[in-house]
Amino acid sequence: MCLDDLIEIYEKWGEANNIKPLLSADELLMENTCTKEQNIFLIDFIKAWEMAEDIQQFIYNSKIGIEVNK
Numbered sequence: 333m334c335l336d337d338l339i340e341i342y343e344k345w346g347e348a349n350n351i352k353p354l355l356s357a358d359e360l361l362m363e364n365t366c367t368k369e370q371n372i373f374l375i376d377f378i379k380a381w382e383m384a385e386d387i388q389q390f391i392y393n394s395k396i397g398i399e400v401n402k
Contacts, residue, residue: 334388338384351370357374357378
């Protein structure tokens with residue numbers, strides 16, 4: 333899953349939950365205005381985002397390493 337996929341999921345979730353304006357997930361958590369279920373989604377979303385960033389960084393670093401070793 334890439335970051336673009338997560339953005340699409342997050343935007344659809346925001347629309348479905350009538351959250352306007354749709355702030356970043358961590359900002360919404362800090363506002364403390366969401367339901368328990370929404371908070372669970374936000375926490376899980378943040379974890380997924382961080383994992384996707386780690387994967388993206390790994391791929392980037394791997395490509396740089398391959399290019400350097402040529």
